[in-house]
Amino acid sequence: MQNLQTSTLAVLNQSIKIITATSCKTKPTAFLNAADLHKQFLLLGRERNKITYKLLALLPQIYKRKIYEKHGFATIYEYAGKLAGLSHSTVEKALKLEKKLENKPLLQKAIEKCGVHKVAIIANLATPETEKMFVDKLENMSKPALQQLSKELRGKMTGKIQTTWQIEMDEEMMKTFLKLKKTLGKFGSELSNKEAMRRMLRKWAEMSGGKEPKVVMGENVKPQTQAKKKQEIPGERKHSQSEGFLNQDNKLEKQNQQNHQSKSGRSTRFARSAPASRYIPIAKKRLILAQTNGGCAHPNCQNPAQIFHHQVRYSQSKSHESVIALCRIHHEFAHNGITENTTEADRLYRKYRQTSLS
Numbered sequence: 001m002q003n004l005q006t007s008t009l010a011v012l013n014q015s016i017k018i019i020t021a022t023s024c025k026t027k028p029t030a031f032l033n034a035a036d037l038h039k040q041f042l043l044l045g046r047e048r049n050k051i052t053y054k055l056l057a058l059l060p061q062i063y064k065r066k067i068y069e070k071h072g073f074a075t076i077y078e079y080a081g082k083l084a085g086l087s088h089s090t091v092e093k094a095l096k097l098e099k100k101l102e103n104k105p106l107l108q109k110a111i112e113k114c115g116v117h118k119v120a121i122i123a124n125l126a127t128p129e130t131e132k133m134f135v136d137k138l139e140n141m142s143k144p145a146l147q148q149l150s151k152e153l154r155g156k157m158t159g160k161i162q163t164t165w166q167i168e169m170d171e172e173m174m175k176t177f178l179k180l181k182k183t184l185g186k187f188g189s190e191l192s193n194k195e196a197m198r199r200m201l202r203k204w205a206e207m208s209g210g211k212e213p214k215v216v217m218g219e220n221v222k223p224q225t226q227a228k229k230k231q232e233i234p235g236e237r238k239h240s241q242s243e244g245f246l247n248q249d250n251k252l253e254k255q256n257q258q259n260h261q262s263k264s265g266r267s268t269r270f271a272r273s274a275p276a277s278r279y280i281p282i283a284k285k286r287l288i289l290a291q292t293n294g295g296c297a298h299p300n301c302q303n304p305a306q307i308f309h310h311q312v313r314y315s316q317s318k319s320h321e322s323v324i325a326l327c328r329i330h331h332e333f334a335h336n337g338i339t340e341n342t343t344e345a346d347r348l349y350r351k352y353r354q355t356s357l358s
């Protein structure tokens with residue numbers, strides 16, 4: 001009881017501080033530009049969500065110990081609604097979720113940081129052995145990406161996912177494979193075996209005149225249809241003002257480079273000796289998109305490509321050899337240890353994503 005009161009007080013104090021801080025610092029809203037208004041709304045919304053998550057984390061104990069009755073409320077719903085403005089359905093979700101998390105203390109704790117809705121997505125999939133891994137995904141992945149992950153893990157993807165083959169290679173096949181892998185460009189040997197195999201098959205299909213994959217953006221392919229339907233290139237739309245197609249890899253690289261520059265104090269020399277090569281040339285982007293016909297390169301994904309992703313991070317390779325086009329969701333998969341191993345660069349990516357205001 002004592003603890004409960006202390007933590008509720010702490011939450012209250014925190015919210016008072018936030019309200020005071022914002023009301024003192026800010027100009028009257030009529031004088032704020034659109035970007036600042038949005039930023040303020042976003043920040044306050046985030047603070048409010050944080051408080052809601054903390055309230056929801058307290059509810060199961062209040063329910064179990066019938067604390068609401070002691071304060072004259074007939075039900076937990078009335079208590080949560082009148083005292084904190086929580087809706088009936090949200091309270092119901094929090095209490096149901098609690099039952100699924102009985103032997104998963106880390107996920108119980110994650111409600112405080114990530115909220116009931118995100119935790120509910122993976123509550124049935126997680127086990128006491130895997131809950132730690134899932135907490136990491138909850139903290140770093142968006143809700144749509146978690147929903148997709150849950151779907152893929154349940155194997156409910158439209159039938160195709162079950163047709164994954166496993167082929168056992170003998171020594172001779174393995175040797176040939178590794179030899180060929182090295183021929184896949186400068187960083188071929190750093191690609192995953194699966195990606196290397198995919199590229200080899202693609203090359204072979206192209207060489208043998210197979211119809212797969214359909215090349216729509218190749219320089220010499222049917223100029224009349226090209227003129228008719230120009231494929232959109234993520235990150236290259238109308239002076240890159242559009243928020244719809246952001247190249248997050250490039251943004252992150254830029255940020256990294258700026259960080260390095262300010263630390264080393266030789267920004268101008270650095271910038272001159274390494275021109276904007278982290279930007280993928282448009283011709284290269286077209287080639288990459290042609291490989292998947294403008295779609296996401298993740299197996300069985302039907303989404304359009306939205307982000308150019310360096311499988312070997314640009315900071316390590318200083319090359320665009322390993323770039324593939326992904327949809328936003330599978331790009332999150334790649335940077336969160338689901339389809340690729342995580343690297344030091346992913347730590348920065350995750351931090352950037354968590355603090356990003358866009």
Ligand SMILES: [Zn+2]
Nearest residue numbers: 249308309310
């Ligand atoms: Zn990426």
Ligand SMILES: [Zn+2]
Nearest residue numbers: 296301327330
């Ligand atoms: Zn995808």
